[in-house]
Amino acid sequence: IMASIPYPRKYKLKIQVFNEQPDFGPGVATILSLVKETNSLRQACAAIHMSYSKGWKIIGRAEQDLGFSLLEGTIGGSQGGGSHLTPEAEEMLERYNAFMAEAQSSVDALFHKYFS
Numbered sequence: 001i002m003a004s005i006p007y008p009r010k011y012k013l014k015i016q017v018f019n020e021q022p023d024f025g026p027g028v029a030t031i032l033s034l035v036k037e038t039n040s041l042r043q044a045c046a047a048i049h050m051s052y053s054k055g056w057k058i059i060g061r062a063e064q065d066l067g068f069s070l071l072e073g074t075i076g077g078s079q080g081g082g083s084h085l086t087p088e089a090e091e092m093l094e095r096y097n098a099f100m101a102e103a104q105s106s107v108d109a110l111f112h113k114y115f116s
Helices: 026-038 041-047 052-066 087-115
Strands: 071-074 082-085
Touching: 026 041, 026 052, 026 082, 026 087, 041 052, 082 087
Parallel strands: none
Antiparallel strands: 071 082
16 A cells, blocks of 8 residues: 555755854845845845845844844945955855755755655
């Protein structure tokens, strides 16, 4: 009877890293990656159909929990304004992405073990 059970074919893994509140996860990592690519929080938020104010709130909560700034900005002028990642944010994003890749690989193997 057990062999006739149709096993799931997919799973979803969401990992957040934090000190007190789960504020650094895939959403923050995506925003930071897009800011790194575009040099703009506004453009990063637009790319994922998120309001700029919501993006700032998400980044602010993560910064508060982590205890360091994730973004530095420059104000307009003739060259226009922009945002870029702090060195701490660069390191955090690199570590998070590496951790996620390794975790995903391990969980893929476990999923295959139990559901293939």
